[in-house]
Amino acid sequence: MVAQSIPAGELWNAIRAAGVQDVVLVPDTHQRTLLELLMADDDIRTVHCSTEDEALAVSAGLIIGGRRPLMNIQHAGLYASVNNLRGLGLDGQFPIVIMIGLLGRDPELDPNDDGSSMVRLCQPLLETLGVPWHLLDGPEDLICVETAFDEAASRGGPVALLVGAPTS
């Protein structure tokens, strides 16, 4: 397995094509170039949060109000926000799509074999919580961005998109 960097512009286009109106974020080094594009996009509102717990709640509120948000964080933030993910995602059944950067991942390895626990435990944690995930390991995986929104809506719950290599 070799993860390829996805050009930020291609990921940005996929996000726009999915109809995203708001990106609710806690900054992620891994997706730095993507965040630059999103913050300069007049058609997409960025909501800057102090914690990933907050980002989940803001996303849920936006959904109640009829918007289509994308939450953007890194893996450490996933671990930090497990109770809100359980409370809002599982119990609240909010269809939140969460884009998570696997910061520090060895691109030659399957994330489950990575030396970093922050990378290695991400997929098992999501599976424990019953949250479907899709690995974006190259431009060919960008189709998953739009389908993640359909999946989240149809199942009534969160779906994760794991960004495998730093965006370029």
Added chain:
Amino acid sequence: MTNQDARRMSLDAAMEVLARRRDQQVVVGTMTANGVWRQKSPHDLNLACIGFMGGASTLALGVALAQPERDVWVIDGDGSLMMQLGSLGTIAGAAPTNLLHIVVHNGVYETSGSQPLPSQAEVDFEQMAKGAGYPLTASFGDAEEFDAALDDLLAADGPTLIQLYTRPEDRFYSASPTPPGSTPPLAKMWPPIANALEQG
């Protein structure tokens, strides 16, 4: 007014003052104040922060950003806000003019048996909100003073934070077991509100 010499109103009286101004606002409640609020102002647009500690203010922020033409109120608790204190900066940064942030300050974690907050009730959320960048803040320990000032506060652009000093009361909460296979309360609560907002 400092916290130590603050007068404290009853939670019932505080919620009655707010309920008299209730119209078509979306109101997010949490913890003990939520139960009192729902009695004083039963409404289809009442939402509750259940099971995601400290999230009431940012849930309300999301609704406020999505529905800029509708007023959104959050009735937060002091212990709840302490769990997500960064939300003050997040709300100030997003700057929704239609958000009213009420913080019920009783100095204790009432639902778990009235254990004191870590600050021994000295924390001042009005000062914190000012420091975070809320354009308008106020504190009240008397229901009549709160009542007299509230219309002007509601007329101003937010986000506005109002700290209400209330007396601790015994409202210990014990969760009931959830029957297997049942739909959790929050999942039942929000879709009708989303539908109502969609229809305007």
